Amino acid sequence: SQQGEEDPQALSIQEGENATMNCSYKTSINNLQWYRQNSGRGLVHLILIRSNEREKHSGRLRVTLDTSKKSSSLLITASRAADTASYFCLGTSGSRLTFGEGTQLTVNP
Amino acid sequence: SAVISQKPSRDICQRGTSLTIQCQVDSQVTMMFWYRQQPGQSLTLIATANQGSEATYESGFVIDKFPISRPNLTFSTLTVSNMSPEDSSIYLCSVDQQGEKLFFGSGTQLSVL
Numbered sequence: 001s002q003q004g005e006e007d008p009q010a011l012s013i014q015e016g017e018n019a020t021m022n023c024s025y026k027t028s029i030n031n032l033q034w035y036r037q038n039s040g041r042g043l044v045h046l047i048l049i050r051s052n053e054r055e056k057h058s059g060r061l062r063v064t065l066d067t068s069k070k071s072s073s074l075l076i077t078a079s080r081a082a083d084t085a086s087y088f089c090l091g092t093s094g095s096r097l098t099f100g101e102g103t104q105l106t107v108n109p
Numbered sequence: 110s111a112v113i114s115q116k117p118s119r120d121i122c123q124r125g126t127s128l129t130i131q132c133q134v135d136s137q138v139t140m141m142f143w144y145r146q147q148p149g150q151s152l153t154l155i156a157t158a159n160q161g162s163e164a165t166y167e168s169g170f171v172i173d174k175f176p177i178s179r180p181n182l183t184f185s186t187l188t189v190s191n192m193s194p195e196d197s198s199i200y201l202c203s204v205d206q207q208g209e210k211l212f213f214g215s216g217t218q219l220s221v222l
Contacts, residue, residue: 031209033209033210033211035211041199041215041216042113042115042201042213042214042215042216043152043201043203043211043213044213045210045211045212048209048210088151088152090211092209097142097154097205097211098154099151099152099153100151101150101151102151
């Protein structure tokens with residue numbers, strides 16, 4: 001299994017601060033993706049980074065990938081209360097899709 | 110992108126009954142995925158549904174408990190059979206785009222009494 005593990009499991013910050021979440025995985029991947037889930041509803045795709053990429057940006061999001069350490073991080077800059085959600089990483093390898101355990105982010109106004 | 114309509118959004122069911130969850134996609138897709146998310150947990154893949162063939166189930170999930178239909182390239186159903194309180198979860202369908210990003214339905218929150 002290439003189940004990802006995220007840390008921290010829960011993160012509480014103040015509005016305006018940056019939030020960093022990490023994800024580790026066990027086997028080789030083609031790409032790694034981050035998703036957001038509000039209140040146990042459907043997940044929304046945030047960003048995808050391929051195995052030959054090291055860093056990617058999208059708006060306030062920055063994701064890094066270290067294939068030698070089999071880890072990725074998601075940074076949300078200048079957080080807002082609306083960023084409060086659960087964040088999951090997903091490693092894909094061919095047709096195998098495995099989600100990490102998730103980080104519950106709370107941004108306090 | 111793909112838009113997925115999933116229903117019902119929530120249901121409360123009695124032990125021993127069955128519930129069928131439907132997902133309709135606004136475009137034709139080869140594979141559809143069904144996930145379960147138990148309270149406070151991550152998503153676990155139940156099965157992958159391909160049109161015209163039997164669904165492929167992950168370890169720990171069996172067809173008798175979670176029968177899946179995939180009659181065409183835009184529609185799939187998942188049935189949770191002979192339910193018990195342990196089946197109380199969120200069930201989500203999803204499709205992938207070009208083998209990369211996933212698009213999700215809004216989920217079905219199931220409570221079994």
